[in-house]
Amino acid sequence: MSKLFVDKTIEINALASKVWDVLTISEYNRQWALEFSSGGPQFHLESTWELGSPVLWKGQDGTVIVEGNVTAVEQNKLLRFTVFDVRSPERPPVTEEDGITFKMSEDNRKTTLHILQGDFSVMTDGKKYRDASAEIWDKVLPRVKEMAEQH
Template structure:
């Protein structure tokens, strides 16, 4: 079966360090992660963002909803982590490219942020979930762009 990934990019008028901050600083991460709640309880993302460290998406009551681990890390360039819905009993096999991958490349003070999420083909109704995720990333990426461009720290 053909692999199914969300594959999106956005150009950001900020350094890769500022984009990285928008991705990993808890204040900013919680803002973009909230788009994944689909109108339900708000998520927060808890992680130290070190290679191998847990990445926990928690509800307002601190219950872990999605969990994973950082599987690739190159400061200001690459961040990949796995994502598993803890409410699902099924855990598909994971390859090195699976999960959510952020690739950042900076040139002339602008950063291209490329996001890859999947592989959805290992899930039942994978195409549906890929399409839903792509729709959410369509809201998340502009939010990350806005936070990075307006971060004056």
Template sequence: MTKLFVDQTIEIHAPASKVWEVLTISENNQHWAKEFSSGGPQFHLESTWEMDSPVYWKGQDGTVIVEGNVTAVEPNKLLRFTVFDVRMEERPAVTEEDGITFKLAEKEGQTLLQVLQGDFSAMTDGQYYRDASAEIWDKVLPKVKRMAEEN
């Protein structure tokens, strides 16, 4: 079966450390994470962003909506974590590359940010969810860019 990933890249006129802060600090990521709520409760990500540490997508009232674990981390360069809706009865098996991956490559004060999300092929209606996620990242990446460039 063909793997289904969202794979998008954006160039940001800011150092990788600024982009990293937008991605990982709850006060910052709440501004872009709300795009994933699809009209539902707004939420943000909380984690220590250390290897194997939990990642929680929390609503404004502190309710955990999505959870996962950090599976790869290299500050200012790479962050990968799994993503599971807490309402799912069983979690699918994941490979090392599954989840959301941020890759940051800095050159001369500019950062190329790549996001990979998937593998959606393991899900029923995976193509639908892959396409829906791609549309959300189309909104998220420009917000991350704006925030990193303004700070």
């Protein structure tokens, strides 16, 4: 089966450092992470964003909903981390490219943010989950853009 990834890009009229802040600082990411909850529990991301450090998606009550680890980091340029639903009974094998990857490239005070999420092909009903995730990113990315441009 071929790999299934969400692959999205957005242009942001802000420096890469501003985009980085919106992605990594809890007070900002709790605002765009609302799009992932779609009526469910609200959550935010917590991490030191250092290589190998845990990434915890925590609900309002502090319960960990999703966890992972930072697998690649280059401040203001690249951030990749794995993503596992802690409620899932088993974890599929992961490769270097799996999880969520944010790539930022800055040119003339504008940042191109590229997001890659997957591989969904290792999951049962992977296409359904990939398509649902793509719809969420279609809401998240404009929110990240708006916040970085105002920040």
